[in-house]
Amino acid sequence: MTNLSIVPVSLALGAEVRGIDLSREITEESWSIIEDAFHRHSVLIFPGQNLTVEQQATFARRFGDLMVHDHLLPMTVPDHPECMVLHNNAEKPPGLNSWHTDNSGWPEPPLGTVLYAITTPEIGGDTLFSNMYLAYESLSGSVREMLLSLSAVHDVRKAFGRSFANLQDSLRKKGIDPDVHFASHEPVQHPLVRTHPITGRRALYVSPPYVTHIDGLSEIESQAILDLLYQNARQDEIIYRHKWRNRDLVIWDNRSVQHLAVADYFPQERLMHRMNIRGDRPYLEQEQRDRSI
Template identity: 40%
Template sequence: MATAAQASRMGRAFEVHKLTPAIGAELSDINLSERLSDGIIADIRQALLDHKVIFFRDQNLDREQLLNFAKRFGTLEIHPATPKEQPHPEILRIAHGEKSRGQENMWHSDVTWRAEPSLGSVLSALEIPHVGGDTLFANMNLAYEKLPQDIREQITGLTAIHDIARVFAKRLNKKPEELHDQYPPQEHPVVRTHPETGLRSLYVNSAFTSHITGMDGGESKALLKKLYATAANPEIQCRFKWTKGAIAFWDNRASQHFAASDYFPARRVMERATIAGDRPYFSADS
């Protein structure tokens, strides 16, 4: 059932349609190309916190409009995969076709190799395949809560190392030590506390997490394998079927995503603006 989220200043409203009980909602009756009031932005932010990922259809934003919307939620960051000559360095273009198979088909949180990983990302669909190319999202707060009690106790207080080179050494054609000079591996809590909601979420992912700090290699690998697998539970997921001009905005602190690369050799072109976050932490009081 749809519920109305009222904007506090201008009396406007948008409709919120949940995709699943666990995660995801489509927001309708809103035009992101407009200069939205602070009240509407606050309501969108609350919807993001409530649903972990929110979607908007039929927006067809140009780059300036995409950046203007994303900037309402914080400072934007520049990804190392963005070409230096690109006129809008804050936008990461993700394009695949007959000469480039999609490589984002693993459960992950974005840029966890940063000291301060992103708050979230705003992704715009410019060109989509006739069929396929959906993106799946998982609620990592529920992933944590569904763990057996003994596993939750075991991982409380543990930290893990996140390494950019695991993915981007090959993609950027650089040696790991070259990337580490600019982006040294980072140590983050295995369970992080959300800075706005106070909820706990699993914060390891198969793309960038290399090992658990201070743990035997075999034991670390076995435990991480269990924790990675939690995102694959359909009961904590939603699946978004893209349409041209659609926008997805996800909370990178509380969710993971998986871009299904089932459309090869068809073409899929997306552009992403990413909002800088803060240093992950764990609070015993959360």
């Protein structure tokens, strides 16, 4: 019998997983509990882990293949192109300080993100997570119905453009010119509401750094709807705020969660190892099926 326990950290989303050492082999019994908790809570926190890059990757691969992003290769661990180093200090201020879903500007955005905390600041540096199931479900019925026929255009070039100067600077310091690197990347369309392939629930799918507009609407109409959706996704009641501790490992579901890494800790040091799990193209089933996960 496993000593594993799942302890919710908020009513909206998130749970802490206790009684497991991820540096060791995970039994099928424990994996079944973890997988179920991931789909129920969308964010899982594994405190007090002592992991090598290989061990973090072994755990992450239980959820799927890991992604390698060519524009991030200069920021990865040597011999581990799947592991990005997020390192900020007095010489390198934090970059993106905006709510988002990882890499939504690609045709097949990542299923999830696995982040391991090596060094955390004494004050600040929290990550906020917002439940996109509830962001959708809390809208009025007429608005929910309207969204089902709409898609948003996501553009990588916006996320790495002049509006996000810190991201641009980080790439340029590593020898990558984002204007040149992303010149051939075409925008992609994703539904404003996506169906989670496991739970069957519908979730709002908008990522402000990437979304340029809603397809088929005027600029005024598009921005008005996007502003409404962004505001609805920021309700305190659907947000969990995670205060990092050294050796926390956190995994979240990009299909049902947005996150914000608060850039309030400069000039303190923050060092993380990040891995993305390969996902599928977002889709919407017109008939909603609650699969009781």
